[in-house]
Amino acid sequence: xxxxxxxxxxxxDPADQWVLNPNTGEYELRLxxxxxxxxxxxxRRPTAYNRSxxxxxxxxxxxxxxxxxxxRRxxxxxxxxxxxxxxxxxxxKAKGKKVLMWTGGGLxxxxxxxxxxxxxxxxHLNDNITAVSDDGASTGGFSxxxxxxxxxxxxxxxxxxxxxxxxxxxxxGHADTTILxxxxxxxxxxxxxxxxxxxxxxxPDCQTAQSDGTSKVIPGTTSVRFNTSLGQDGRTxxxxxxxxxxxxxxxxxxxxxxxxxxxxxLTDAVxxxxxxxxxxxxxxxxxxxxxxxxxxxxGEQALAFVRTRHSVGFGGDLSRITLQQQFLSAxxxxxxxxxxxxxxxKMLKLAEAGTKALTVDDNLDSIGKLKDLxxxxxxxxxxxxxxxxxxxxxxxxxxxxxTVVLNNTTAPQVFSLIKSDTSFTAVKQKAAKxxxxxxxxxxxxxxxxxxxxxxxLNGGAVAGSAQETLTWLQNDEGVLKSENAGNAPAxxxxxxxxxxxxxxxxxxxxxxxxxxxxxxxxxxKSVENSQGLPAMTLTLGKDFKGAGVPLTSTAGSTPAxxxxxxxxxxxxxx
Numbered sequence: 086x087x088x089x090x091x092x093x094x095x096x097x098d099p100a101d102q103w104v105l106n107p108n109t110g111e112y113e114l115r116l117x118x119x120x121x122x123x124x125x126x127x128x129r130r131p132t133a134y135n136r137s138x139x140x141x142x143x144x145x146x147x148x149x150x151x152x153x154x155x156x157r158r159x160x161x162x163x164x165x166x167x168x169x170x171x172x173x174x175x176x177x178k179a180k181g182k183k184v185l186m187w188t189g190g191g192l193x194x195x196x197x198x199x200x201x202x203x204x205x206x207x208x209h210l211n212d213n214i215t216a217v218s219d220d221g222a223s224t225g226g227f228s229x230x231x232x233x234x235x236x237x238x239x240x241x242x243x244x245x246x247x248x249x250x251x252x253x254x255x256x257x258g259h260a261d262t263t264i265l266x267x268x269x270x271x272x273x274x275x276x277x278x279x280x281x282x283x284x285x286x287x288x289p290d291c292q293t294a295q296s297d298g299t300s301k302v303i304p305g306t307t308s309v310r311f312n313t314s315l316g317q318d319g320r321t322x323x324x325x326x327x328x329x330x331x332x333x334x335x336x337x338x339x340x341x342x343x344x345x346x347x348x349x350x351l352t353d354a355v356x357x358x359x360x361x362x363x364x365x366x367x368x369x370x371x372x373x374x375x376x377x378x379x380x381x382x383x384g385e386q387a388l389a390f391v392r393t394r395h396s397v398g399f400g401g402d403l404s405r406i407t408l409q410q411q412f413l414s415a416x417x418x419x420x421x422x423x424x425x426x427x428x429x430x431k432m433l434k435l436a437e438a439g440t441k442a443l444t445v446d447d448n449l450d451s452i453g454k455l456k457d458l459x460x461x462x463x464x465x466x467x468x469x470x471x472x473x474x475x476x477x478x479x480x481x482x483x484x485x486x487x488t489v490v491l492n493n494t495t496a497p498q499v500f501s502l503i504k505s506d507t508s509f510t511a512v513k514q515k516a517a518k519x520x521x522x523x524x525x526x527x528x529x530x531x532x533x534x535x536x537x538x539x540x541x542l543n544g545g546a547v548a549g550s551a552q553e554t555l556t557w558l559q560n561d562e563g564v565l566k567s568e569n570a571g572n573a574p575a576x577x578x579x580x581x582x583x584x585x586x587x588x589x590x591x592x593x594x595x596x597x598x599x600x601x602x603x604x605x606x607x608x609x610k611s612v613e614n615s616q617g618l619p620a621m622t623l624t625l626g627k628d629f630k631g632a633g634v635p636l637t638s639t640a641g642s643t644p645a646x647x648x649x650x651x652x653x654x655x656x657x658x659x
Contacts, residue, residue, distance in 0.1 A: 213440035216450035218294040219340070220323035222330070226448030227338040227458060232506050233268040235458075236326055236337040238315065240344050258344070260315040260325050262391075262409060265335065267503045272464035274508035277413075278499070279406045279474040280329065282312035283488045289331050291324035310488065322444070332491075333475075333500045339458070340446050347442035348388045351416075354434040357383035358416045360390060361657035368393040387412075403474065403489070410472040411657075417467055471509035475499065523603040531594040534563040538588075538620040539595060540612060544573035544580075546629035554625065557632035562598050568614055570622075577626035579604075580636050584621040585611040592621060599623075600635025 219225075227233045239262030263280040289305040303318055314320060314328040322342050330336045352358050359381050366375045373389035382390050391412050394405035440452070449455055476495040479486035502509065539558075543551040551569045558564035582605060584592040592606055611619040628636060 210436055210440050210452050213437065213443075214450060214452070214455075215444045216447045217321060217444060218323065219326065219446040219448060220292050220294055220300075220321070222291075222323040222326040222337075223340065223446060223448065224336050224338045226446075226454075227461070229457075229461060230270070232270040233266075233458075233461060234335055234337045235266040235268070236322075236329060236340040237264045237266060238262070238322055238325055238340060238342045239347075240315065240342060258316040259312040261312060262406075263311070263325065263329070265329060265333065265337065265503075267335070267506075268462060268465060269506050269508060272461065274469040274510055275462075275465050275471070276503055276509050277410070277470060277472045278333075278503065279410065279472070280311060280332070281402055281406065281475060281477055281489055282310065283402050284311040284332075284475065284477060285309065285480055285488050285490050286311050286328065286332050288314045288320075288324065288328050291320055291327055293319070293321045293323060322446070333503070335500065335504055339449050341449070342444040343442050345388055347439075348391055349384045350438035350442055351435065352383040352387040354431065354438045355383075355416070355419055356431075357381040358387060358412065358419050360412060360415055363657040366393060366397065370394075403477075406474055410474075414467075414472065417470075469508070469510050473499070473509060526589075526603040526606040526608070527593060527596060529593055530590050531597060532590040534594060534598065535565055537564045537591045537595050538566040538614060538618060539564065539582075539591075539623050540568055540570040540614055540620050542570050542573040542622065542624045544624040545576035545578070545627040546580075546625040550625050550629055550631075554623075554632045558598070561633070564595070564598070566614075566620075568620075573624050577624055578628065580626040580629050581605055581607050581624050582621060583607045583609040583624075585609070585619065588619070588621055595621070595623070602636070605636065 224234075227235070238260050240258040241261035259282070261282055263282070265278040265280065266275060267278065268275040285308055287305065287307045288309060291303045291305065293301055293303055295301050301319075303320055303324065306313070311328065311332075314325040315322060322340050326337050326340055359379060361379050362375055362377050365377050366373055368374070368389075371389045371393035373386070373393045375386075375390075380386075391409050392405070393408065394401060397404045397408055445455070449458065476492035476499060477489035478492050480488045480490050541551045541555055541558075551571070555567055555569045558567050580599075580601065582592055582595060582601060584606070586608065588611055589608075595601070596603075596606055612622055614620040630636075
């Protein structure tokens with residue numbers, strides 16, 4: 086009999102048998118042994134009340150005290166002296182860290198949070214998970230110490246109780262909602278990139294595993310809606326992964342697929358999600374009717390909210406995407422702000438709901454693997470999770486546009502930022518003191534341009550850049566005491582200006598002329614120029630774009646016109 090059955094035999098909610106141990110910050114299963122029981126599954130040491138008894142000898146089962154149980158002795162740790170267990174001081178930091186990791190797991194849109202927390206429960210949750218082949222479309226699974234790209238797909242398949250009444254009851258299940266979640270290598274920030282379902286794109290040939298164990302290549306199609314990358318012609322989620330790779334140049338490590346039931350069961354499990362409306366909504370297609378203001382939504386109402394589009398924004402799919410992003414942000418705030426993930430009963434509901442609603446690739450086919458992913462995502466703060474959408478424009482081939490195409494100016498920039506692991510948020514990279522010191526390098530008096538003495542080296546820029554810069558500085562900017570010193574001994578990614586303390590005023594003048602940031606200025610020492618006089622050293626790095634082009638860093642910025650929001654902000658649907 087498993088842990089659930091054992092609890093139900095005595096009419097006990099199994100969730101109530103999970104007890105938070107304040108000394109370890111972990112939940113532990115504590116059973117009241119009214120009848121002889123087998124050992125609790127999992128690698129645990131036998132407790133005082135489930136040790137075997139010598140044959141022929143009777144004993145009365147020992148009932149645990151109602152107080153919080155003592156901690157399990159960690160493997161290899163010495164036994165504690167009798168009577169001291171109850172006096173061990175509570176490790177509040179350890180507890181807080183555990184709770185933070187659990188709540189942080191919600192950053193994979195609750196599904197990962199559920200799975201990441203599910204490992205605390207019973208082994209049978211593995212049986213709830215449906216895993217399908219990635220057909221070689223992914224990288225083979227996420228890795229610790231590397232950036233993570235997770236593709237989350239919501240289908241419009243009408244399976245499940247009460248869902249047959251929504252729209253196309255016979256839908257094969259297209260990629261109705263698709264989000265590429267990129268988590269940075271250092272886990273300090275993440276970007277959730279929504280891909281419009283009505284985006285016209287190419288779907289490549291797709292090799293898919295068949296139910297009989299064989300493999301079949303489904304021919305690709307050109308200039309079709311993105312949502313047909315799933316379901317159409319028998320395409321599986323791996324086809325959507327290949328389509329995203331071709332569209333963005335970013336290959337997903339893993340994927341997750343959820344249906345209508347996921348929204349209903351997960352919002353029920355957390356007791357509803359609070360959303361804000363800037364106006365009344367009455368959408369007959371999604372069956373949503375709500376007044377202006379704040380509402381707590383769950384179940385059917387929550388599903389109607391994420392499906393509505395005719396009563397918000399411009400009434401199209403792009404407006405619905407914004408609504409879905411607001412909903413996901415609210416759902417994560419709910420998990421983060423209340424006791425959901427520290428309550429065993431609520432966690433059991435979430436674990437059951439999430440694992441039943443999930444279809445994952447075969448690299449995430451167990452609670453253990455999902456737990457590992459959840460803990461990686463748990464290192465991220467929601468305020469550094471940015472929601473954005475692939476930049477698009479109306480399809481010029483349509484008189485009355487109903488589809489969209491890529492904005493070829495800004496979309497490549499967005500994809501490039503994600504591929505280069507650049508944050509869309511103003512993430513604090515250094516301690517405040519260090520940041521202030523860097524900024525201070527630009528503050529202070531500046532010498533005249535004619536007093537600046539500098540040697541210019543090419544450290545990775547295009548050939549001829551040093552001479553081009555020299556000519557520009559002397560002819561256009563009045564920096565006459567400058568000279569071309571040839572190539573640097575090693576290539577640099579970033580342009581730098583090294584100077585001695587007594588050359589700081591010269592450095593500030595040259596930085597102003599060239600548009601250098603404080604981080605490009607490197608206090609150090611001077612060198613002798615060809616005349617034997619002290620000079621600064623300007624090394625043009627790979628980021629150098631030409632004489633007169635400012636080099637001020639734009640890391641963390643997004644292309645003009647690209648909308649974004651962060652998960653910690655409350656926004657009202659308009």
